[in-house]
Amino acid sequence: MIRIILPHHLQNLAKVDREVLLELDGEGTLKSVLDALETSYPMLRGTIRDQITQQRRPFLRFFACGRDLSLDPADSLLPSEVLSGSAPFRIVGAMAGG
Numbered sequence: 001m002i003r004i005i006l007p008h009h010l011q012n013l014a015k016v017d018r019e020v021l022l023e024l025d026g027e028g029t030l031k032s033v034l035d036a037l038e039t040s041y042p043m044l045r046g047t048i049r050d051q052i053t054q055q056r057r058p059f060l061r062f063f064a065c066g067r068d069l070s071l072d073p074a075d076s077l078l079p080s081e082v083l084s085g086s087a088p089f090r091i092v093g094a095m096a097g098g
Contacts, residue, residue: 001085002033002078007060007093010048014041019088028083030062031074048091063090 001021011018022036031054038045049056054074056062062069065079065087081087 002028002036002082003085003088004033004037005088005090007091009093010044010091013043013047016041021085024083028078029075030069030072030078033078033089034074059094059096061092061094063092064088 002024004020004022005018006014006016006020014020020037020040022033022040024032024036026032034048037048045051047057048060056070060070062072064082067079069076069078077083078089079087082089
């Protein structure tokens, strides 16, 4: 099971708690996690990444095990702690301004 922590606005949209649990089919990549999340919660399609280009939305960031994964390739494997469920995969709303 993969643990995913969502920002407040996505929790409200999906009508879920802060953390959701998902089963992954296949490899544990960034793409497979986002695919599973959007399959389980179709109302999130287009909110985390563009539906056509699959690019991350500008004001969202991805973190796991203290690392920013936002610019990693979509097919890169997630840390083993995330894949085992001992650490969460975090989707964080980025702040802008100064």
